[in-house]
Amino acid sequence: MAKRKTIRTIPQARTPMPEQAPEIRITNFDEVACGYRLEDALLEAERCLDCPDQPCVRGCPVGIDIPGFIRKIAEKNFHGAYDVITDTNLLPSVCGRVCPQESQCEGVCTVGERLEPVAIGRLERFIGDRAIAEGWTNLPYIERNRHKVGVVGSGPAGMACAADMAKAGCEVTVFEAFQEPGGVLKYGIPDFRLPNSVVDAEIEKLRQLGIRFECNTLVGRLFTLEQMMGEMGFSAVFVGTGAGYPSFMGIPGESLGGVLSANEWLTRCNLMHGRDFPAYDTPLQPGKHVAVIGAGNTAMDAMRVALRVGAEKVTCVYRRSAAEAPARAEEIHHAQQEGIDFQWLTSPVELIGDEQHRVRAMRCERMELGEPDASGRRRPVPVAGSAFEIECDMVVFAIGTNANPILGQTSGLKLDKRGYIWTDDTLATSIAGVFAGGDIVTGAATVIQAMGAGRRAARAMKAYLGLRD
Amino acid sequence: MSDFEIVARSDFSDVTFSLEVRHPLMARAAKPGQFVIVMEHEHGERIPLTLADFDRDKGTITLVIQAVGKTTREMQQNCRVGTRLHALVGPMGIPSHIGAAKKVICVGGGLGVAPIYPQARAYKESGAYVIGVLGFRNKGLIFWEDKFRACCDELILCTDDGSAGIKGLVTEGIKQSISAHADIDEVVAIGPPIMMKGCAEATRPFGIKTMVSLNPVMVDGTGMCGGCRVKIGEVVKFACVDGPDFDGHLVDFDDLMARLGRFRPTEKAALEAWQESCRLRGGAGH
Ligand SMILES: Cc1cc2nc3c(=O)[nH]c(=O)nc-3n(C[C@H](O)[C@H](O)[C@H](O)COP(=O)(O)OP(=O)(O)OC[C@H]3O[C@@H](n4cnc5c(N)ncnc54)[C@H](O)[C@@H]3O)c2cc1C
Ligand SMILES: Cc1cc2nc3c(=O)[nH]c(=O)nc-3n(C[C@H](O)[C@H](O)[C@H](O)COP(=O)(O)OP(=O)(O)OC[C@H]3O[C@@H](n4cnc5c(N)ncnc54)[C@H](O)[C@@H]3O)c2cc1C
Ligand code: SF4
Ligand code: SF4
Ligand code: FES
Ligand SMILES: [Mg+2]
Numbered sequence: 001m002a003k004r005k006t007i008r009t010i011p012q013a014r015t016p017m018p019e020q021a022p023e024i025r026i027t028n029f030d031e032v033a034c035g036y037r038l039e040d041a042l043l044e045a046e047r048c049l050d051c052p053d054q055p056c057v058r059g060c061p062v063g064i065d066i067p068g069f070i071r072k073i074a075e076k077n078f079h080g081a082y083d084v085i086t087d088t089n090l091l092p093s094v095c096g097r098v099c100p101q102e103s104q105c106e107g108v109c110t111v112g113e114r115l116e117p118v119a120i121g122r123l124e125r126f127i128g129d130r131a132i133a134e135g136w137t138n139l140p141y142i143e144r145n146r147h148k149v150g151v152v153g154s155g156p157a158g159m160a161c162a163a164d165m166a167k168a169g170c171e172v173t174v175f176e177a178f179q180e181p182g183g184v185l186k187y188g189i190p191d192f193r194l195p196n197s198v199v200d201a202e203i204e205k206l207r208q209l210g211i212r213f214e215c216n217t218l219v220g221r222l223f224t225l226e227q228m229m230g231e232m233g234f235s236a237v238f239v240g241t242g243a244g245y246p247s248f249m250g251i252p253g254e255s256l257g258g259v260l261s262a263n264e265w266l267t268r269c270n271l272m273h274g275r276d277f278p279a280y281d282t283p284l285q286p287g288k289h290v291a292v293i294g295a296g297n298t299a300m301d302a303m304r305v306a307l308r309v310g311a312e313k314v315t316c317v318y319r320r321s322a323a324e325a326p327a328r329a330e331e332i333h334h335a336q337q338e339g340i341d342f343q344w345l346t347s348p349v350e351l352i353g354d355e356q357h358r359v360r361a362m363r364c365e366r367m368e369l370g371e372p373d374a375s376g377r378r379r380p381v382p383v384a385g386s387a388f389e390i391e392c393d394m395v396v397f398a399i400g401t402n403a404n405p406i407l408g409q410t411s412g413l414k415l416d417k418r419g420y421i422w423t424d425d426t427l428a429t430s431i432a433g434v435f436a437g438g439d440i441v442t443g444a445a446t447v448i449q450a451m452g453a454g455r456r457a458a459r460a461m462k463a464y465l466g467l468r469d
Numbered sequence: 470m471s472d473f474e475i476v477a478r479s480d481f482s483d484v485t486f487s488l489e490v491r492h493p494l495m496a497r498a499a500k501p502g503q504f505v506i507v508m509e510h511e512h513g514e515r516i517p518l519t520l521a522d523f524d525r526d527k528g529t530i531t532l533v534i535q536a537v538g539k540t541t542r543e544m545q546q547n548c549r550v551g552t553r554l555h556a557l558v559g560p561m562g563i564p565s566h567i568g569a570a571k572k573v574i575c576v577g578g579g580l581g582v583a584p585i586y587p588q589a590r591a592y593k594e595s596g597a598y599v600i601g602v603l604g605f606r607n608k609g610l611i612f613w614e615d616k617f618r619a620c621c622d623e624l625i626l627c628t629d630d631g632s633a634g635i636k637g638l639v640t641e642g643i644k645q646s647i648s649a650h651a652d653i654d655e656v657v658a659i660g661p662p663i664m665m666k667g668c669a670e671a672t673r674p675f676g677i678k679t680m681v682s683l684n685p686v687m688v689d690g691t692g693m694c695g696g697c698r699v700k701i702g703e704v705v706k707f708a709c710v711d712g713p714d715f716d717g718h719l720v721d722f723d724d725l726m727a728r729l730g731r732f733r734p735t736e737k738a739a740l741e742a743w744q745e746s747c748r749l750r751g752g753a754g755h
Contacts, residue, residue, distance in 0.1 A: 177691050179508060179515075179556040216558040218691060222498050244693040248705065255700065255724050257731045264694035272514065272688070278742045281514040281540055282688075283735035357727040397695075404692045405710050409563065 005049055007114055014116035015044040022337040026307045029191045029275070032334055033097070033122075041126045045073040048118045051110045056120060059108040062088045062452045066105060066120055073123060081127045082136055089124075090163050090455075091156065091202050093132060094185060095448050096125025097194050098297075100328045104448070132201045137208055145169040147235040147465055150228050152219045152407075155183020156447045157240030157438025159206060160454030161461070166209040168458075168467050170235070174206075175217040178271065183242055185447070187271035188263065188298065190305050193331075196270070220410035229433055236433045236461045239413075239421060240454060243439035244404035248397050249293070253351025257358040258287060262294070262302040262398035275309050284309065287394025291315045291362050293348055294398035295325035300335050302396045307338055314340050315390055319347040319367050319380045345369070345380060349387070351395055362390045401444050418443070426460035427453060435461050473554040476529060481612035484536045487521065487583070488548055493528030495560060501587035502565025502682065502714055505532070506690040508556035509544050516540050517687045517709075519584035519659075520560060533583030539739040546747075561690045562713045565680070567591045570654035571598060574646050575621070576668055578604035578639045581660030584682065586616060588657055593620040600650070601625065602642035604660070608632035639664060640671045653677055658717065662726045669717035679717040683708045685728055700724045 018034040019025075025032050036044065048070040056066045065084050072081035085092045101107070101121040109117035130136075147170040151158045154176040166172045180186055182199045207213070219225070219241075228234045246261035248254050268274040274284030290306040292299050295318035303314045316335070318325060321344045325332055336342070343364070350363040366386035369378035403419035414422040414430035420443060421436040423429050429436050437453030439445055462469050477489035495505070504519045522531035536545040548554070565588050573592050577585030582603050592599045601621035605611050606629045617624055625642040626634025635641055639660070647653060656679040658668035665681040672679045685697040685708050692710035699708050700721035706712060 177558060178689065179558075216556050218558055218561060221503075221560050222494055222558075242693075244691070245707070245710075246693070246695040248695065248698075250705075254705075255698065255728055257728070261695040264688060264696045267688055267694055273512070277735065278739055280512045281739060283514070283732040283739070285732055285735045357730070406692060409710075 005046075007049065007111065010047045010049065010111070011043055012115055014047070014119055015040045015122075017119075017122055022334075022339070025192065026304075026338050029308060031195060032192050033330075035129055036122055036126045041073055041123060042076070044119050044123055045070050047111060048074075049110055055108040055110060056105045056118075060105040061446075061448050062455070064088045064105075064124075069127065070118070070120075070123060073127065078127060078130050079134075079136060082131045083138065085124060085127055086138055089448070089451065090160050091128070091447070091451060092124045093128025093198050094156070094194060094202060095451070096121045096123070096128050097198075098189060098328070099448050100446060102329045129198075132198065137205050139208060140167055142167060142210070143169050144171075145467065147171070147467075148173070148233055149461070150175065150232075150234040150237040151240065152225075152237065153183060153240040153242060153438070153440075154181035154203075154213065155240055155242050155438060155450060156185065157242075157450040157454040157457075158183070158238065159202070160451040161238040161240065161435075161437070161458045162211050162454075163206055163209060164455055164458035165236075165238075165461060166206070166211050168462055170465075170467075172210070173212045173214055175219050176213060176215045177218045179215050180271065181213045181215060183240075187267045188301065190266065190270055190301050192304065192308070193301065218406070220406040225407065225411040225413065225431060225434055229431065234433075235465055236435065238454070238457050238461065239407060239429070239434065239436040239440060240438040240450070241404055241407060241440045243401040243420075243444045245402040246397065247400050247402060249348065249399065251348060251350055253353055253359065254397075256351055256353040257356070258285075258394045259351060259359050260394075260396060262292070262298045262396050263401070265302050265396050266298075266305065269305050269309065275305075286310050287392065289313045289315075289392045290394045290396065291317055291348075291390055291392040292396045292398055293317050294400070295320075295327055295332070296398060296400075297327045297331055299396075299398035300327045300331040302398050303340050304335060304338060306394070306396070307340070311394075315392070316340055316342045317346050317348055317362070317364060317390070318342070318344055320377065321345055321369065324377050343390070347380065347382065348395075352389070359393060359395050360391065362392055362395060364388055364390060401439075403440060403443075407440075426463075427457040428460055428464070433464060473557040475548055475550055475552055475554070478548065478550055481533075482610045484545075485533065485580075485610070485612065486536070486545055487531055487533045488544075489529045489531045490554065490557060491529050492557060495530050495557075496523045496525050496528050499523040499530060499560045500564035501567065501591040503560035503562045504690070504713065505530070505557055505559030505561060506687065507532070507554055509540065509547065510555050513543075513555060514540055515556070515688055515690070517561070517684070517690055519682070521583035521586060523587070531583075533580070535580040538736050539743045542740070543743065558690070561709055563711070565591070565657070565682075565714050567595050568655070569595075571596075572600070572650060572653050573597050574600045574602055574643060574653060574656045576602045576604075576639050576643060576656060576658040576660070578658075578660030578664040581658070581664070581682070583613065585657065585659045586613060586620075588659075589617060590620045598622050600646050600653075602627065602639050602646065604628075604639040604642070604664070605633070606630070638667065640667045643668060643671045647672070647675060647677070655680065657681075662722050662729065665717060665720075666722035669720065669722075673718055680714050681717040681720060682713045683715055683720065683725060684713070685725060686731055699728075
């Protein structure tokens with residue numbers, strides 16, 4: 001038997017990800033990170049120490065058997081690795097790309113104590129992409145029962161719940177308001193980070209499980225949750241409608257032309273293909289000098305999209321410092337490489353318009369970090385006399401979202417103080433048989449957390465329906 | 470669910486036409502004041518249109534469309550009976566509150582004439598005395614007069630040139646009604662923002678509650694993009710989920726009108742490119 005690996009014997013350097021060069025990639029929407037080749041994956045798999053205590057598994061919100069799947073990669077048993085991952089995670093090619101690994105699995109990897117951690121996400125993506133390319137699906141034998149299950153919203157939470165309930169033998173229909181399924185994965189996250197073709201491939205697998213997708217269906221308004229549980233004959237319903245409703249700051253000038261939310265900007269560009277105007281009809285009207293407020297993933301996406309549709313200068317305005325920026329480390333790194341101008345510790349106070357009611361500048365003030373606030377982060381406080389202007393013809397707000405009000409308006413669902421759907425620990429809502437999870441319960445979170453919630457709700461739903469888990 | 474087939478169409482003028490689309494579930498769910506979002510084809514944009522009528526027995530909804538730019542003109546050209554819309558979602562928005570008002574004026578002008586119809590009918594059904602005030606540019610553009618007569622106790626037509634009814638704007642009609650009836654509980658007005666603003670100003674001195682239906686630029690219609698935000702008094706609301714009906718005395722109409730021009734340069738380019746391609750196709754003898 002081979003000698004046990006130690007931190008000294010493994011490849012010391014993390015296997016680099018093949019990437020498009022910054023000056024090229026800002027001219028296209030192809031993926032920035034091109035994915036590990038076979039030899040990259042095999043080399044990186046050698047770096048896992050197969051730790052007995054498996055800290056990485058606890059770092060993953062859904063507890064993927066990480067050393068287990070990496071071992072299979074090292075053995076060149078890729079289908080085996082796929083089986084291990086999909087035992088817990090339905091969307092490896094998605095999560096491998098977009099999980100904030102540095103604060104989840106990789107953040108606690110033993111190798112990371114001395115060297116760069118094992119590239120768990122990249123390996124996971126390698127397997128997910130291989131499964132798509134090879135057409136692996138792992139269709140289980142499904143014993144049909146008589147239950148009809150409805151899923152509202154086709155983002156990661158809804159997809160995960162739908163898959164588990166279909167595997168349990170239920171007849172599952174997913175209702176989506178947009179004309180295409182996928183949620184934020186489709187309308188929000190741009191192709192250069194997560195191609196829509198990858199999302200479509202994952203949705204195709206759900207279709208193969210027998211799941212039906214009904215798009216153009218606004219639940220609550222076309223029919224209510226109560227109607228679903230009553231006359232429409234659903235035995236149980238899962239609500240995964242996301243958070244949605246974007247926030248603004250309430251500063252003067254927010255209604256000027258050229259000022260929009262990141263959701264509007266990204267939806268026009270991604271889902272509606274505004275970047276291919278006039279082949280597609282949705283107007284995008286990109287700015288030349290774009291200022292984006294916020295420093296989360298959404299802000300990074302908004303800025304990098306702006307670059308790719310022709311902006312000459314893109315500025316990130318964030319009231320805290322780089323250390324507090326909530327985006328994935330890789331996104332900030334990529335944004336920096338692409339030439340985004342970061343104005344840390346800066347807060348907008350007013351947007352200034354021209355005669356045509358279009359934005360022409362943003363007045364800002366500098367901030368400094370004061371005492372820690374409720375979130376434990378040091379609270380930014382304005383520096384007196386520090387006001388200055390950034391010239392810009394487009395401003396994007398990427399400062400978070402609130403709960404979407406539609407299901408609250410149209411059903412008896414109990415909501416929490418902030419308007420999100422209230423659930424108990426099992427993700428059951430106040431209506432019997434109706435479960436909820438993802439951003440609409442927790443507020444904006446991550447893809448893998450939403451997916452995990454969908455699966456957790458499925459477990460509770462099975463118990464409610466008296467099905468074996 | 471439905472394949473969004475167009476089952477009937479009529480043309481009211483060279484710019485206004487109606488489409489009756491099969492969607493039984495929506496016909497059942499629809500209420501006055503709500504709207505839908507339509508995509509004509511796969512490469513199309515999402516545009517909001519008010520539910521101008523719905524027939525629960527036939528399982529259809531009716532849209533009345535004014536051809537103003539690329540998408541609506543293309544629909545005018547392509548949406549024939551038997552064709553299908555690519556997407557149709559709704560009903561959206563909070564239904565109009567048909568309250569206990571005993572006497573109401575329902576005002577429709579321009580593309581607001583059709584959308585005011587379901588409200589007038591609903592008020593009639595709730596037992597109110599309904600005064601309809603409809604504005605058209607001239608006699609030739611009048612449509613649905615019979616439908617309105619069937620649900621209005623009084624109908625006042627206003628034309629710009631006086632070719633039918635009274636000569637002048639709908640605000641003239643409102644003033645006449647207010648002076649004839651001292652007990653008007655509510656005014657409901659739908660039309661171009663400038664018209665709704667005029668209506669709100671006409672009723673303000675009398676303190677008559679005036680509801681308007683706002684039409685800002687929308688994308689999703691589900692509260693997700695914030696493009697449809699409007700100023701109502703001191704607060705900002707999203708018209709698609711918090712409206713589209715708001716208290717006309719609180720609406721910042723100037724803000725609404727300015728925001729409606731947000732994408733005008735691109736819209737103009739789209740229309741010109743499309744007209745050019747039509748001309749070329751026509752010229753090639755197809
Ligand atoms: C731009 C952007 C970038 C992001 N980047 C990352 C990242 O890199 N990594 C990461 O982990 N997370 C990221 N996130 C967060 C992540 O995408 C979300 O946490 C996750 O998608 C939430 O999943 P969900 O299933 O709860 O909802 P969503 O993905 O929001 O899906 C909800 C779906 O429900 C539909 N819907 C809503 N209401 C109704 C209704 N009444 N009837 C029918 N359908 C309805 C919506 O149209 C939507 O399709 C990002 C988010 C954004 C916006
Ligand atoms: C709630 C609501 C209900 C409406 N009901 C009707 C109706 O019943 N009948 C009708 O004819 N029209 C209605 N409209 C207006 C209709 O949506 C626009 O006229 C249409 O989108 C114009 O598209 P276009 O490409 O033909 O013209 P464009 O040249 O693209 O636009 C012309 C003008 O229409 C407005 N507009 C453009 N795109 C949108 C959009 N996505 N959303 C809203 N406004 C837009 C802008 O002010 C623009 O300058 C309604 C709008 C709203 C918000
Ligand atoms: S799902 Fe995300 S957190 Fe879990 S192992 Fe994969 S990349 Fe890491
Ligand atoms: S912590 Fe790191 S080295 Fe240890 S098993 Fe997990 S991935 Fe491998
Ligand atoms: S249209 Fe997007 S929020 Fe109203
Ligand atoms: Mg248009």
